[in-house]
Amino acid sequence: MRLEPIANPTLARTLGFPLIALTLTVLIGSSLAMLAGANPFATLGLILKGAAGSRFAILETLNRATPLIFTGLAVAVAFRAKLWNIGAEAQLYAGAVMAVLLGTGALGWPSGLLLPAMAGAAMLAGALVLLGPAILKVRFGVDEVVTTLLFNFVVLLFVSMLLEGPLKDPMGMGWPQSSRLIPEARLPRIIDGLRLHWGFGLAILSALVVWVIQSRTTLGYEMRAVGQNRQAAEFAGIPVGRVILKTALLSGGLAALAGFSEVAGLKGNLTLDISPGFGYTGIIVAMLALLNPVGVVVSAIFVAGVFVGADSMSRAAGVPTYIANIMLATALLTMVLAIALTRFNVRRG
Amino acid sequence: MADQLGAQEVVLRLDGITKRFGALTANDAVSFSLHRGEVVALLGENGAGKTTLMNILFGHYTADEGTVELFGQPLPPGNPRAALAAGVGMVHQHFTLADNLSVLENILLGTRPLWSFGFDRASARARIVQLARDFGLSVVPEHRVGNLSVGERQRVEILKALYRDARILILDEPTAVLTPQETDALFVTLRKMVAKGLSVVFISHKLHEVMAISSRVVVLRHGKLAGEVATGQTDRHKLAELMVGSEVKSPELRASTPGPALLTLSQISTPDHGNAPGLKAANLALHAGQITGLAGVSGNGQAALADLIAGLERPVSGDMALHGEAPAHWSPRAAMDAGIARIPEDRHKTGTIADFTLTENAILESYSQAPFSRRGWMNWRAARDFAEQVITRYDVRCPGPDTRIRLLSGGNMQKLILGRAMEPGPKVILANQPVRGLDIGAISFVHGQLLAARDRGAAILLMSEDLDEVMALSDVIQVIYEGRLSPPFSRGSMTAAQLGQWMAGGGFDGDAHAA
Structure with missing residues (x-):
């Protein structure tokens, strides 16, 4: 079997294959629901309804999409420069810790000063977490896939230690959780009475900023050049090592904003389960978006919708929520295949 | 038949x-x-x-x-x-x-x-x-x-x-x-x-x-x-x-009067990289208004010499002088700033970024300088103008500056690389396999540009595995063998067979242990 590139894929091809992929995902998801003893059509309906069936459902989906946009952007920025950051999870927790450190009363500033300070400190912490692996990569050629992945466990255990020790809420009945943020440190809600908070607005803004950086700035040009052809970049005199370090700072900072936004926007305090794998899901989000920052917003909302919809469906139909994970995995695999098929002809022999 | x-x-x-x-x-x-x-x-x-x-x-x-x-x-x-x-x-x-x-x-x-x-x-x-x-x-x-x-x-x-x-x-x-x-x-x-x-x-x-x-x-x-x-x-x-499809003329080489040496290497050695030998006490002087041809079987240190002049490699011993002075530090940026134009051996892997547009590729070596970059912001309009200028002056056949360069033929890709290197008016030109794989039309264009640069007073190093090309264009020929450079032979003083002897290592034995 061989792949022949297509110079100019037709519109039918560009839209057709992703649609087929989506259909396949739905088919596989619903046949699993059938296996679990539920009516597949009803299940599907329930997922759709749970993800987007009401104003509440839609806002819930956007809420869930918020951290995914940040981690998705972090991964997209890094992968674009071929810096394989698998450690968005660690950077997220680093950001969450900073939000708690500054937001639980250490600084008695008004919101207008405190929130930017928290976001800035979070970004700094996330950036520093990724800077280590990036320096090891640039200076000694250490594979960052390994180091960033391992850092996830190191940081998670460190946070666990903090929550059992210095950051532990004295009023928390012994639970490993931090004290609650002071009101000034909370991100306000976009609409009164509904859970959607301004973290979502910050996520959208971040996507736009990343898009501007990539397409309009010298650093963006350097990052794309280094990612697409490091040898040519080096020959042309682009400071490859420095560009990778700057990319790491940006990527780590973006992932950390997910932690800041979850703590300050949604949860109000830090626990060890603040992220159900947002850092890893961010990789799926970024890949589905083909590393495009604006696409990340769309794919994060899609992925969040699948999660929220499956959650609600499982409660209503008595089907395990694992179906959401399977559907996402199928969506990623079929989408990657579909995208390949829009660009290549498969020939036998 | x-x-x-x-x-x-x-x-x-x-x-x-x-x-x-x-x-x-x-x-x-x-x-x-x-x-x-x-x-x-x-x-x-x-x-x-x-x-x-x-x-x-x-x-x-x-x-x-x-x-x-x-x-x-x-x-x-x-x-x-x-x-x-x-x-x-x-x-x-x-x-x-x-x-x-x-x-x-x-x-x-x-x-x-x-x-x-x-x-x-x-x-x-x-x-x-x-x-x-x-x-x-x-x-x-x-x-x-x-x-x-x-x-x-x-x-x-x-x-x-x-x-x-x-x-x-x-x-x-x-x-x-x-x-x-x-x-x-x-x-x-x-x-x-x-x-x-x-x-x-x-x-x-x-x-x-x-x-x-x-x-x-x-x-x-x-x-x-x-x-x-x-x-x-x-x-x-x-x-x-x-x-x-039409009659072709081979380039005519007018006699040139060499000027001062713009780039000199004396007793330069560079490290080996696996099978690729480094330079061994190499001597080379590139004079203004002269093409120095480098003959040799591939894999005999051409890459080391090219990397050195391109700024990718630093010598471990010996002296390098640009316009008579030793460069303070050496990098691709330093080489370009010193007025060296570089045409890399592999235009796909080193010379261009396949999925970048012609505009993005045209400014690859100058993207960080005004007018293309100011205070960290790209000026794409200036970049596009520059790309269009290169496309017109160097006859790059393409749908336009927004085309991804991977869609261009090798010849047009090479013309873009040539144009981007030549536009600043370089003093020294490193042309490494400049016409490999090109069609006759593109070959004569590239050769014409190199000869024109020579007549303007540029010092050119032409590296090629094609001995005919080296002999046709060079004022002076040096042979590279296992990282060592032969003395310069002036144009016409050696036959192809004699150069072939040097390419196979004959003649080097006397100074083999100089390194």
């Missing part, structure tokens, strides 16, 4: 082969046949459709129209094994050998099932030795391929095909990597092969070699059959005309 050939059996017949890639027709109703015991040269510019045609024969592509017949049997399309089984062997330009295996193992590789026991290695070895003797291909079966010279590797590739009972051998640009002496040896082998009834397709763009070895020449131009002539009834000029 000579009459006696008509009597010979037709072993390969391509009939009306058409292959389209989207709007591009790579082969347009191409027909030709190969007879038993003859060498047919397949001649054409880069992009003329030679490779596509051979890929169709080998089943890598399926033709849209037309048929392939081997030994009278139709060849099923799209099946690479069919061509191999029918007795077609191909020697690619880039060898497909495993460096860590011996010659014997490389030849046997893939000829028997993975899990066969009781294999008679001795008889296989005996057969290889016999084949090598019959065809004058001297190799030692036990030698590791990684230690062989390029010429030896090519002999292993040919033996590999012969061991598989190839009756038809296809050679893709086989002489590109050989010294003149090695080329002569290859031709002896090919003559022995046709004498024994084998048939050879010789793909080349070097006219004098085509004249020397082939009995017939098939010329392709823009995917179409431009002509088919018996070699005895044509000459180089007529072939060149068929190839490009």
Whole structure:
């Protein structure tokens, strides 16, 4: 079997294959629901309804999409420069810790000063977490896939230690959780009475900023050049090592904003389960978006919708929520295949 | 066509082969046949459709129209094994050998099932030795391929095909990597092969070699059959005309008066990188208004010299001087800032970024400077203007500056690289394989630009594996062998054969231990 590139894929091809992929995902998801003893059509309906069936459902989906946009952007920025950051999870927790450190009363500033300070400190912490692996990569050629992945466990255990020790809420009945943020440190809600908070607005803004950086700035040009052809970049005199370090700072900072936004926007305090794998899901989000920052917003909302919809469906139909994970995995695999098929002809022999 | 050939059996017949890639027709109703015991040269510019045609024969592509017949049997399309089984062997330009295996193992590789026991290695070895003797291909079966010279590797590739009972051998640009002496040896082998009834397709763009070895020449131009002539009834000029469709002139070299040395290397050594030797106490002086040609078999330190001048490599010992002064630090940026224009050897891997547009590629070396970048912001309008200027001045044929450069032919890609390097008005030009793989039109354009730069007073280092090119353009020639540089020979003072001796290492022995 061989792949022949297509110079100019037709519109039918560009839209057709992703649609087929989506259909396949739905088919596989619903046949699993059938296996679990539920009516597949009803299940599907329930997922759709749970993800987007009401104003509440839609806002819930956007809420869930918020951290995914940040981690998705972090991964997209890094992968674009071929810096394989698998450690968005660690950077997220680093950001969450900073939000708690500054937001639980250490600084008695008004919101207008405190929130930017928290976001800035979070970004700094996330950036520093990724800077280590990036320096090891640039200076000694250490594979960052390994180091960033391992850092996830190191940081998670460190946070666990903090929550059992210095950051532990004295009023928390012994639970490993931090004290609650002071009101000034909370991100306000976009609409009164509904859970959607301004973290979502910050996520959208971040996507736009990343898009501007990539397409309009010298650093963006350097990052794309280094990612697409490091040898040519080096020959042309682009400071490859420095560009990778700057990319790491940006990527780590973006992932950390997910932690800041979850703590300050949604949860109000830090626990060890603040992220159900947002850092890893961010990789799926970024890949589905083909590393495009604006696409990340769309794919994060899609992925969040699948999660929220499956959650609600499982409660209503008595089907395990694992179906959401399977559907996402199928969506990623079929989408990657579909995208390949829009660009290549498969020939036998 | 000579009459006696008509009597010979037709072993390969391509009939009306058409292959389209989207709007591009790579082969347009191409027909030709190969007879038993003859060498047919397949001649054409880069992009003329030679490779596509051979890929169709080998089943890598399926033709849209037309048929392939081997030994009278139709060849099923799209099946690479069919061509191999029918007795077609191909020697690619880039060898497909495993460096860590011996010659014997490389030849046997893939000829028997993975899990066969009781294999008679001795008889296989005996057969290889016999084949090598019959065809004058001297190799030692036990030698590791990684230690062989390029010429030896090519002999292993040919033996590999012969061991598989190839009756038809296809050679893709086989002489590109050989010294003149090695080329002569290859031709002896090919003559022995046709004498024994084998048939050879010789793909080349070097006219004098085509004249020397082939009995017939098939010329392709823009995917179409431009002509088919018996070699005895044509000459180089007529072939060149068929190839490009109009008469071509070779560049005329006016005498030049060399100016001061702009770049000098004295006793420079650079580190080895694996199999690639570094420089060993090399001396070189590039003078204003002069082209210095570097001759040598590939893999003899050309890469080290190119990397040094391009700023990618720093010397471990020796002195380098630019405009008479030692550079404070050395990097690609420093080299460019010192007025060195660089045309890299590999325009795909080093010279361009495939998925970047022409605009983005045009500013690759100057993106960080005004007007393209100001305070960290790109000025894409200025970049696009610059790209358009390069496209017009250097005749880059393309749909526009927003096209991704991967869609351009090699020649147009090279013109863009040339344009971006030449626009700042460089003092020193490093041209590493500037015309490799280009068609005649692009070659004469690139050569014309280099000569014009020379007449403007630039100091040029021309590195090429094509000795003809080096001899045609250079005012001074130096030979590189295992990282050492010969003394400069002035134009016309050496014949190709004498240079070939130096390329094979003769003449270096006296100062071999200078490093």
